[in-house]
Amino acid sequence: MSDIYILGIESSCDDTSAAVIKNNLLLSNVTAGQAVHEKYGGVVPELASRAHQQNIIPVVQEALRAAGIDKSKLSAIAFTRGPGLLGSLLVGASFAKGFAQALEIPLIEVDHLQAHVLAHFISQGQEDEKKPDFPFLCLMVSGGNSQIILVKSYFDMEIIGQTIDDAAGEAFDKCAKVMGLPYPGGPHIERLAKTGDPSAFKFSKPQIAGYDYSFSGLKTSFLYLLRDKTKEDTTFVRDNQSDLSASLQATIVDILMKKLVEAAKDLKISEIAVAGGVSANTALRNAMLKTGRKLGWRVYIPPFSFTTDNGAMIAIAGYYKYLNKNFCDLSATPYARVTF
Numbered sequence: 404m405s406d407i408y409i410l411g412i413e414s415s416c417d418d419t420s421a422a423v424i425k426n427n428l429l430l431s432n433v434t435a436g437q438a439v440h441e442k443y444g445g446v447v448p449e450l451a452s453r454a455h456q457q458n459i460i461p462v463v464q465e466a467l468r469a470a471g472i473d474k475s476k477l478s479a480i481a482f483t484r485g486p487g488l489l490g491s492l493l494v495g496a497s498f499a500k501g502f503a504q505a506l507e508i509p510l511i512e513v514d515h516l517q518a519h520v521l522a523h524f525i526s527q528g529q530e531d532e533k534k535p536d537f538p539f540l541c542l543m544v545s546g547g548n549s550q551i552i553l554v555k556s557y558f559d560m561e562i563i564g565q566t567i568d569d570a571a572g573e574a575f576d577k578c579a580k581v582m583g584l585p586y587p588g589g590p591h592i593e594r595l596a597k598t599g600d601p602s603a604f605k606f607s608k609p610q611i612a613g614y615d616y617s618f619s620g621l622k623t624s625f626l627y628l629l630r631d632k633t634k635e636d637t638t639f640v641r642d643n644q645s646d647l648s649a650s651l652q653a654t655i656v657d658i659l660m661k662k663l664v665e666a667a668k669d670l671k672i673s674e675i676a677v678a679g680g681v682s683a684n685t686a687l688r689n690a691m692l693k694t695g696r697k698l699g700w701r702v703y704i705p706p707f708s709f710t711t712d713n714g715a716m717i718a719i720a721g722y723y724k725y726l727n728k729n730f731c732d733l734s735a736t737p738y739a740r741v742t743f
């Protein structure tokens with residue numbers, strides 16, 4: 404069979420990204436972030452859509468140039484159909500449709516969360532690459548999602564646990580915001596936590612049945628602690644930034660790991676992966692590795708470049724769909740919420 408070249412386009416939130424893959428081998432992955440949201444403390448949907456409009460053509464051009472191929476070589480175009488911000492998704496979807504029609508090649512719709520999971524199958528041409536065996540569990544942790552996904556095959560995935568309120572990334576971001584840190588707060592919390600004591604402060608942990616998560620109680624308990632302590636001492640937050648960050652981070656990691664361990668034990672699965680923006684967090688990565696050593700898991704942690712939103716994961720999902728001739732037509736419209 405001749406080589407398959409897929410262009411993957413991701414525009415679900417505030418990153419415009421395009422990547423080219425040759426079969427499962429990544430040739431390029433180009434992302435334009437959007438600094439415009441920083442001063443608002445969160446992503447402003449209207450501004451995100453406009454920035455995607457500005458970025459999409461240069462990002463795709465650069466992805467093709469970096470891959471060293473002409474657009475005429477592409478076998479198909481894959482795009483994120485959802486979940487995400489509708490205005491943002493529309494930019495990528497419309498561009499993908501127009502480009503696929505102009506090139507007279509198939510169009511492939513990709514689910515953003517499935518793509519995060521499938522990022523574990525991207526090859527970067529290194530010899531020691533390990534890929535998870537089916538079935539495996541994937542802890543999906545991002546700004547919008549916290550889920551435990553049972554992955555039975557490339558496109559047969561079941562969400563067995565998910566947050567009933569805030570996502571883990573949101574907990575990082577919202578607590579960072581009350582500490583006066585910029586958006587997104589996760590990386591700032593991680594940086595400050597490095598010099599802090601993780602047992603300095605205790606926060607409430609959820610008591611939820613099954614494998615579901617909840618982070619809103621933690622957020623409230625963090626907020627109340629800051630409010631009460633600041634009444635006694637106005638410089639409390641500034642003086643305790645590192646300890647607060649370390650304690651918050653340790654609590655979030657504990658909550659995430661507890662349910663993951665339970666699910667792995669109950670389902671007798673020892674192939675365990677992590678994905679999504681929060682999987683960039685070193686404390687979470689270390690907890691996965693440490694628990695993995697203790698319980699005999701094989702742990703799959705994505706390279707940092709695949710933790711945030713990226714076109715490469717859309718391209719690899721597109722590649723597996725291409726093999727199944729799973730194409731879509733021009734009527735495919737974006738969706739905002741999780742659908743599988």
Ligand code: KG4
Nearest residue numbers: 545546547572587589590680681684711712
């Ligand atoms: O998957 P992602 O890039 O996109 C969305 O869900 O939109 O995840 C973004 C989330 C944010 O909440 C951000 O604070 C969090 O991932 N994040 C981190 C770290 N890097 C990104 N959280 C904790 N530690 C990090 N190093």
